[in-house]
Amino acid sequence: QVQLVESGGGLVQAGGSLRLSCAASGLTFSRSTMGWFRQAPGKEREFVAVIDWSGGITRYVDSVRGRFTISRDNAKNTLYLQMNSLKSEDTAVYYCAADPAPILRVGLSDYRYWGQGTQVTVSS
Numbered sequence: 001q002v003q004l005v006e007s008g009g010g011l012v013q014a015g016g017s018l019r020l021s022c023a024a025s026g027l028t029f030s031r032s033t034m035g036w037f038r039q040a041p042g043k044e045r046e047f048v049a050v051i052d053w054s055g056g057i058t059r060y061v062d063s064v065r066g067r068f069t070i071s072r073d074n075a076k077n078t079l080y081l082q083m084n085s086l087k088s089e090d091t092a093v094y095y096c097a098a099d100p101a102p103i104l105r106v107g108l109s110d111y112r113y114w115g116q117g118t119q120v121t122v123s124s
Contacts, residue, residue, distance in 0.1 A: 001026050002024075002025070002026040002027045002098065002112075002113045003023075003024070003025045003026055004022055004023070004024050004096050004097070004098060004113055004114060004115035005022065005023045005115060005116070006020060006021065006022050006094065006095065006096050006115045006116065006117060006118040007020070007021050007022075007023070007118060008020040008021050008118060009094060009118030009119045009120045010119075010120070010121070011121045011123065012086055012120075012121070012122055012123070013122070013123050014086060014087055014088055014122055014123065014124045015085060015086065016086050016122070017082070017083060017084045017085075017086065018083045018086065018120060019080060019081070019082050019083070020036070020080065020081040020083065020094055020096075020118060020120075021078055021079070021080055022034070022036075022078065022079040022080075022081075022096030022115055023077065023078050024077045024078065024079065024096075024098060025077065027098055027100065027113065028100070029074060029077040029098075030053060030074040030077075031053050031100070031102065032053060032098045032099060032100050033050060033051070033052055033053060033098070033099040033100075033101065033102060033103060033104060033105065034050070034051050034070075034072060034079045034096065034097070034098055034099075035047065035048075035049065035050040035051075035096070035097045035098075035099065035105075035106070035111060036048040036049045036050075036070060036079075036081045036094060036095070036096055036097075037094070037095045037096075037097060037108065037111075038090075038092035038093065038094045038095065038120075039092055039093050039095070039117075040089075040091060040092040041091075041092075043092075045095070045108055046061065047061055047106040047107075047108070048060070048061055048064055048068065048081070048094070049061070049064065049068060049070040049081065050070070050104050050105070050106055051070045051071065051072055051079070052102070052104055053074075053102055055071060055072050055074070057104060058070050059104060059106065063089075064083075064090075067083065067084050067085045067086075068081060068082065068083050068084070069081070069082040069084075070082075079096050081094065081096075083120070086120075086122045087122060088122050088123070088124040089122075090120060090122050091120060091121050091122050092120060093117040093118065093119050093120075094117060094118050094119075094120050095114055095115055095116075095117045096114075096115045097111035097113060097114050097115070098111060098112065098113040098114075099111045099112060100112060
């Protein structure tokens with residue numbers, strides 16, 4: 001079965017950096033669109049970033065553009081999210097998600113597979 005396992009979350013001070021990873025198995029990773037989403041306490045899950053199967057096309061939510069970078073290593077079946085200049089409002093559980101369709105989409109319902117999430121806490 002499909003498994004997405006996030007890692008790399010933790011506690012960091014405002015202005016710091018973290019790198020999240022998502023190890024994928026059970027799907028054709030190299031042909032899947034991959035996304036990062038997050039859910040802050042008391043809020044709905046929201047789109048953060050998406051990358052196409054080749055890694056050549058990316059999209060970001062406005063609030064993280066210029067600070068976060070999504071990337072992938074298809075040889076390792078791994079998705080990454082480099083987060084720099086972190087702010088307290090970035091505090092959330094971060095989820096990776098896979099969409100087997102080769103289309104860049106940002107809606108939660110577009111993604112078939114989800115990881116369990118990793119907590120990111122930014123202290124101010």
